[in-house]
Amino acid sequence: MKRGTFLAALAAAPLIARAQEEYDPAVSAPGPALRVLLGGAAASAIDATTFAYDGRRYRGTFTRRADGTVLSTVPLEAYLYSVVAREMSPSWPAAALQAQAVAARTYVLQRSSPKRDYDVVTSEADQVYGGIEAESAAATAAVDATAGSVLRFGDAFAQLFYSSSCGGHTESSADAWTGGADLPYLRGVVCPWCTASPDYAWTRVVPADAVARAFPGADVGAPTGLAVGDTDASGRARSLVLTGDAGTATTRGTAFRSALGSRVVRSLLIRRIANGTGPGTFVIEGAGLGHGVGLCQWGARGMAAAGKSADDILNFYFPGTQRSND
Numbered sequence: 218m219k220r221g222t223f224l225a226a227l228a229a230a231p232l233i234a235r236a237q238e239e240y241d242p243a244v245s246a247p248g249p250a251l252r253v254l255l256g257g258a259a260a261s262a263i264d265a266t267t268f269a270y271d272g273r274r275y276r277g278t279f280t281r282r283a284d285g286t287v288l289s290t291v292p293l294e295a296y297l298y299s300v301v302a303r304e305m306s307p308s309w310p311a312a313a314l315q316a317q318a319v320a321a322r323t324y325v326l327q328r329s330s331p332k333r334d335y336d337v338v339t340s341e342a343d344q345v346y347g348g349i350e351a352e353s354a355a356a357t358a359a360v361d362a363t364a365g366s367v368l369r370f371g372d373a374f375a376q377l378f379y380s381s382s383c384g385g386h387t388e389s390s391a392d393a394w395t396g397g398a399d400l401p402y403l404r405g406v407v408c409p410w411c412t413a414s415p416d417y418a419w420t421r422v423v424p425a426d427a428v429a430r431a432f433p434g435a436d437v438g439a440p441t442g443l444a445v446g447d448t449d450a451s452g453r454a455r456s457l458v459l460t461g462d463a464g465t466a467t468t469r470g471t472a473f474r475s476a477l478g479s480r481v482v483r484s485l486l487i488r489r490i491a492n493g494t495g496p497g498t499f500v501i502e503g504a505g506l507g508h509g510v511g512l513c514q515w516g517a518r519g520m521a522a523a524g525k526s527a528d529d530i531l532n533f534y535f536p537g538t539q540r541s542n543d
C-alpha cells in the first residue's frame with residue numbers, strides 16, 4: 218500500500234450498505250462484495266463462484282468494462298484470503314497474520330468509494346492480490362479468525378497503513394506525506410519489535426553521479442559530501458544536502474528516496490552517510506524498509522513471537538483505535 222492511496226482514503230465511504238445489495242448468494246464466502254479492477258487480459262468463467270483471469274484462478278464473478286478491463290466482484294473475506302497471504306509471509310505467527318487481516322480489511326473498507334465503479338486495484342498501489350493460487354491455509358485461518366473485524370476511530374474506519382519494518386520508530390502520517398493528516402493513532406511509536414528484519418540495519422553504496430541526479434536543477438560541481446539535513450520526530454530525513462566543489466543543494470527526503478529508488482534508499486531513517494572508499498561513491502546506512510507509517514509488519518511478527526495477541530499488536534501500532542465487528 219503506497220502513498221497514492223492516502224488522500225483518496227481520507228474520504229470514507231459506506232461500502233457495506235451498497236455492497237450488501239450486490240451480494241451474490243452463489244458466492245460461498247461471507248461478507249460484503251468487493252469490486253476489484255484486474256486488467257485487460259483474457260478472462261473466462263470456471264463455475265458459478267470462480268473464474269480464470271490471465272492464467273490464474275480467482276474467486277467471485279467478473280464483467281468486462283467498456284474499456285476492456287476486467288472488473289471482478291468477490292466477497293470481501295475471500296479477497297482477503299489472497300491479500301493476507303501476499304502481504305505477509307504465511308509462515309509467520311497467527312497473531313501477526315490476524316493483525317494483518319484486520320488491517321487489510323479496514324484498509325479496503327475505508328478505501329472504497331461509490332464515486333468509482335471499483336473499490337481497489339490489485340497492485341501495491343492498494344494491496345497485492347493474487348487470486349486463489351496465492352492463498353495459504355494459515356492466512357485463510359487468520360482471515361476466518363477475525364471475520365468482519367475492523368479498526369475504528371470514533372465513528373469512522375481508521376486509516377490503516379502498514380510497511381515492512383520501521384527500523385525502531387514508526388512514522389507519523391503528518392510527517393510522512395505532504396498534506397498528511399495528523400491522526401492521533403498515527404503519530405509514530407518507538408518499536409522495539411522489528412530487530413529480526415533483514416532490513417533493520419542496511420547499508421547501500423550509491424554512485425555520486427546518481428546522487429547528484431537526485432538533486433534536479435542543482436549544479437554543485439563534483440560531489441564531495443552528502444548529509445542528512447533536518448529530521449522529523451521519528452528521526453527520518455526531511456531533507457538531504459549535497460555538497461560539491463561549486464556549491465550545495467538541498468532536496469526533500471521523499472524526493473531523494475524516490476529518485477534513487479525505494480529499494481536502494483530503503484527508508485528515510487538514515488543513520489549515517491559517509492564518502493565511499495572508492496572514488497565517486499557515498500555509503501548510506503539506514504534502518505527499516507518502507508514509509509514506516511502504521512503497522513510495522515516485522516514488528517507484528519516480533520510481538521506475536523513474544524506471545525502478544527492480534528489486539529495487542531493493533532493497539533500498539535494504532536493506539537486509541539477500537540476493534541469492532543460490523
Ligand SMILES: [Zn+2]
Binds near residue numbers: 384386387409411
Ligand atoms: Zn518496527
